[in-house]
Amino acid sequence: MGRTTWFDVDGIKRGEWTEEEDRMLVAYINKYGVRDWGALPKRAGLRRCGKSCRLRWLNYLKPGIKKGKFTPQEEEDIIKFHSLLGNRWAAIAKQMPNRTDNDIKNHWNSCLKKRLRRSGIDPMTHEPIKATSSSATSSPTLRHSSSTGSVRLLNKLASGISSRKLGLDRIKTVMISLEPSQAVEEEKMMRSSKEEMIGCFMEIDGNLIRTTSFRELATTATKSYYCYDDWLRGCV
DNA sequence: AACCTTCGCAACCGCAAGGAT
DNA sequence: CATCCTTGCGGTTGCGAAGGT
Numbered sequence: 001m002g003r004t005t006w007f008d009v010d011g012i013k014r015g016e017w018t019e020e021e022d023r024m025l026v027a028y029i030n031k032y033g034v035r036d037w038g039a040l041p042k043r044a045g046l047r048r049c050g051k052s053c054r055l056r057w058l059n060y061l062k063p064g065i066k067k068g069k070f071t072p073q074e075e076e077d078i079i080k081f082h083s084l085l086g087n088r089w090a091a092i093a094k095q096m097p098n099r100t101d102n103d104i105k106n107h108w109n110s111c112l113k114k115r116l117r118r119s120g121i122d123p124m125t126h127e128p129i130k131a132t133s134s135s136a137t138s139s140p141t142l143r144h145s146s147s148t149g150s151v152r153l154l155n156k157l158a159s160g161i162s163s164r165k166l167g168l169d170r171i172k173t174v175m176i177s178l179e180p181s182q183a184v185e186e187e188k189m190m191r192s193s194k195e196e197m198i199g200c201f202m203e204i205d206g207n208l209i210r211t212t213s214f215r216e217l218a219t220t221a222t223k224s225y226y227c228y229d230d231w232l233r234g235c236v
Numbered sequence: 237a238a239c240c241t242t243c244g245c246a247a248c249c250g251c252a253a254g255g256a257t
Numbered sequence: 258c259a260t261c262c263t264t265g266c267g268g269t270t271g272c273g274a275a276g277g278t
Contacts, residue, residue: 003246003247003248014247014248015246015247015248016246016247017246017247051248051249052247052248055246055247055248056246056247059245059246059247060246102245102246102247103245106244106245106246107244107245110242110243110244110245111243111244
């Protein structure tokens with residue numbers, strides 16, 4: 001199974017990898033490591049582009065990668081992490097040792113998403129699908145003109161992350177710190193104003209986790225709540 | 237048996253971020 | 258500071274296998 005083999009205009013091979021190519025790539029990486037993907041194919045004697053070699057290594061050849069069927073526990077984990085992190089497959093893969101982001105993404109798109117829909121759950125929001133609702137859209141939009149500052153900040157952060165405008169590693173500055181009681185008030189105000197709840201974020205053990213309520217954020221998080229600096233200045 | 241549809245998964249593509257120069 | 262290059266990520270595609278009609 002695989003894609004047809006073909007060569008591009010530069011003579012670079014595309015499509016399915018052969019066992020021989022796999023052996024050459026593994027032998028090279030075992031000897032020299034994985035520096036400089038751009039130069040690796042030539043050095044390893046492969047007629048492939050660096051990107052293709054990187055993908056083949058990370059998704060298939062790298063030691064410790066678990067292939068095959070996902071266990072029910074793993075599927076449960078994927079759904080749980082997706083509800084927290086959205087389509088951030090690399091972040092989800094970090095929570096699941098030995099599974100690649102590509103594998104998780106494939107399983108989600110080909111299986112879990114449909115399964116959730118069949119059981120009446122919107123796979124994007126992880127909320128029950130409302131028959132009359134026309135607002136079950138995939139990407140959250142911002143409608144927060146009447147929100148308080150903290151709500152607005154958190155939701156802009158959520159939106160920025162989910163739209164990939166902002167990489168997590170660019171989140172540098174602690175700007176928001178809610179007391180539990182304050183969080184409850186924030187949430188009440190937001191719900192009463194019928195604003196769309198996009199999500200809040202908290203940091204646990206170095207990972208930024210999406211939560212469903214300000215209350216949860218304020219009572220569960222072990223550290224302060226992170227916001228952003230340069231991106232924020234341009235948006236608020 | 238033949239055809240069609242769905243599934244599973246490897247691989248490609250385009251884009252963004254960040255480092256090097 | 259600007260530009261180029263490399264790396265990493267998420268969306269999408271292509272194709273054989275499996276299942277259904």
